[in-house]
Amino acid sequence: MSTTPRTMPGVLELLPLEQAAFQRMVETVRRVYELHGFVPIETPVLELTEVLLTKTGGETERQVYFAQSTGSLEQGREPDLAMRFDLTVPLARYVAEHQNELVFPFRRYQIQRVYRGEAPQRGRFREFYQADIDIIGLGELPVTADAECPAVIHHVFSELAIGSFTVRVNNRKLVQGVLTDLDVDPEAHAAVLREIDKLDKRGPEYVQQALGGFGLSSAATARLLDFVAYSSAGIDAALRHLETLTAPNELLALGRSELITVFETLQGLGVDDGAVVLDCSIARGLDYYTGTVFETVLDDHPAIGSICSGGRYDDLAGMYTNTHLPGVGISIGLTRLFWQLREVGLIQTGQSPTVAFITLFEEADRTHAAALATSLRNAGVSALISDAPRRLGKQLKYADRTGIRFAIIAGSDERSRGVVTVKDLIDESQSEVPVEGLAAFFQSRGTR
C-alpha cells in the first residue's frame, strides 16, 4: 500500500445502489427519447482541438480539458486533443461530417458525459452526464418540430416521477418584437435578452436598472417588464393570451404565430394538464437560440433552477459546413439532476437490480441452488447464489445490505416437497412457493 485511493475533486462517484438508481433514470430517459422517434448516436470524448474549439475565447473555452498521449507529452508537443464540454458542438461536427449519410430531418438523442475544468464547488461537476435530443432539418425545419421538445420533456419527467414540474415555453422573436417596437437598437437585442434572462435569479429591480443602460426610458422599461411578467396557467390560457397580443411588427407577429403553432401542436399531443405554460420572461442566455425556447422547473424545488432547457436555433454547424441546418433541441443535465434529487430525498437508492438471493445451508446445496438460479435467469429474473454456506442470519443480512428484496430458502424438507420458502426482506413476510411457480411468483411482483 503506497497510494491513497481517491478521485479528483468535482466528480460524483456513486455507490452501487446509487448507481443502480442512476441507471434506472438513464434508462427511463433513453426509453422516452426512443418512444418519440429519436435514434442514438455517440461521439468520442476526445476531439481534435482545432475542430472542437472553432470559436475563440469565452468562458467555455477556458474550462476545456486538453489531452495528449505519453509520447506527445515526452516530445514536448502542445496537446492537439480536447475533451468535449457539451454535446452540441460534437453534434454539429457529426452532422456536418456525415451529412451525406444521414436522413433529414435527423432526430438524434445522445446520453454521454461531458467535461469542464471548473473550480470544484458543491453541486458543480467537472464530469457530468448530459441527455440531449435534437431535430435537425436540411435547409428548413417546420415549427411544429419545436412542439416535440416540451412533449418529450413532459413525458420524461412524468415517467421519472420526481414531483410536479412546469415546462416554460417562450419565443425570442416575441420579446425581440417588443424591443423593436420600443426602438431598442437591434444590435442590443441579445444583450437585453441576457438581462431579462436574469429575472428569476436577480429579481425585477436589478433587471430594471440594467435595462436603463440600454437607453430605455422608464416607461419603456416598465412596458417591457410588464410584457415579460406574463406566465400562463396552461396551454389554453397561453393561446388566449397570444390571441390578444397586438403585433405592431413582423418579428412579434412571427413569434406569436410560432408560439400558437407550438401550443396547438402540444394540445394535439395531449400535453395539456397545466404543466406546460407560456412564460414571456424565458429568454435563455445563449444568442445561439433564435425562436422557441424552453426551461423546466420542479414546482416544489424552484431553487434547483432549470432541469431541462433548450430551444430553436437557426444553423447548427456553420463552422463546419455551408449546408444550412436549422434545428431545435433540449438538454437534461442528468448528473446534476440526480445529485439535486438525492439532496432533497427524491431518489430511491435501496433497490438492487438483483431480485432473488438463494441461500445455502451446506456446500452440497449448490447444485439445487444452481438449478433454481438458472431457471430464474432464463425466465428473466435476476438471481444470485450465496458465495458460501454460512449462518442463515448472515446470508439474509448480505441480501438485505446489498438491496436484494427476496431471499430463497430451500432446506432438505422443502426440497423433498418441491417447494422453497421465499422471504421478503422489505415487509418481512414469507411464503412457500412451488419450485415450478417460482419465476412466475417474481414476475407477478413486477420485479426484473
Place this chain on the structure above:
Amino acid sequence: MSTTPRTMPGVLELLPLEQAAFQRMVETVRRVYELHGFVPIETPVLELTEVLLTKTGGETERQVYFAQSTGSLEQGREPDLAMRFDLTVPLARYVAEHQNELVFPFRRYQIQRVYRGEAPQRGRFREFYQADIDIIGLGELPVTADAECPAVIHHVFSELAIGSFTVRVNNRKLVQGVLTDLDVDPEAHAAVLREIDKLDKRGPEYVQQALGGFGLSSAATARLLDFVAYSSAGIDAALRHLETLTAPNELLALGRSELITVFETLQGLGVDDGAVVLDCSIARGLDYYTGTVFETVLDDHPAIGSICSGGRYDDLAGMYTNTHLPGVGISIGLTRLFWQLREVGLIQTGQSPTVAFITLFEEADRTHAAALATSLRNAGVSALISDAPRRLGKQLKYADRTGIRFAIIAGSDERSRGVVTVKDLIDESQSEVPVEGLAAFFQSRGTR
C-alpha cells in the same frame, strides 16, 4: 465554413442505425450481467495521475492519455490527470476507496469506455468500450465464484446470437505444477507461461524453441507441450481428463481440484452443451492471474482471437490498501467485438428503435396523427409523425431509409371508419387495423 469536420484517427464513430445495433448489444450484455446478480458502477474517465499510474513503466503506461485544464496548461504545469486505460485499475481504486461502504463479496459490472494512445491501425481503437464483471472477496473468495464467469460468458454470447463459440477454461496452477515437476525455476514460471500463451499465435515450433531458452530438455519440452496440447470436447470430458491427471506436487493437485470444482459448478448451472471446455494451453499473458483463466473464441472466426478473457487474481488493490482482496473477473472489448462482427457481416444494422412512422396528407392531419402517436407511445410503442405533409412516396422513403419498419396511413376515408392502413416496409404487406387495436398490433409483433 472554416474547419473540416472530422474525428481523431483511431475512433469508431457509428452512424445512427449502427449505433442502435451497438446499443442493443450493450443492453443485452447489461441485462445478462444483471440476471447473474452483478450491480453497476461507473468511475470517472479522469483519474489523478499518481493514483492511476502506480506501477512504473510498461507498455500500458506509455499509451496513457494525460489531461489538464486550460488554466493548468497556461501556467505551464505538468498534467496531473490521466484517462483510464482499462476498468481494472479504477475498480481497484474504487474498492479500496469505498471498502467500508461496500458489501463483500462485491459483485460489480462496469460498461464504460477506456482510452489508449496507440498508433492507429485497422481494428485497433484509441477509445473503446469494455464490459467487465468482477467478484471481489474480503480476505477470501471460494473457487466456486470462478465458475460464474464462464456461466455469464456462455449466457451473454448465447443471447447475442453471434454464432457458435467456445469458452476455454484452464488454471495457471495446473501448468505451474507441471513446470515444478519438470524442475523449472519458479522465478521463470511467469515467463514460461507467457511463451505458452503464444501457442495459438506463433505455433508449437516457435514455443518449443522459446522453451529451450529456459533450460528445458527436449524431453521435458515435449512433455510440457504434450500436457498443454489437451483440449476437452466439453465439461464431462474435462472432468474425466482431470481425474486421470497424477499430481506429483501440491500446486498441480490444487490446480486440478480447483478446476474440478469449477467444472462441477458449471454443470450445476446447466452450462453443459460443449461450449465450455478445458484447454490446458490457456495461460493468459498477465502475471496478475493466479488460478482459473478464461478465453472465448468464435468457432467460425478463430482469426478474431479471444473475444472475452479473464481469470482469478490473488489481490485486487495491493497498491491502495492493506486489505486482502482476491477476485475473479472477465472483460469483453465491446467496440472491437462490434467492429469485428460487422466486418464478417454478423451485425444487423437495418432496424431503427422507432417502430411506427405516421404519414401526413395535409397539415390538418397532424391532430389526428398526434393522437395516434400519443396512444402508441403510452402503450410503449415508439412512433414518429412526418415532419410535414409531402408526397406519400417521399414519406415512405424517409421511413425506409431511417430503418423504421411500419408506416401508418390514415386518409379521410380511413379516419371516418376508425381504421388506419399499416404498411410493412420490409415485406411490403399492408393491413387495415382498427385505431383502438393499433398498439396491440405492434406489441404482438414483438417490436418495442
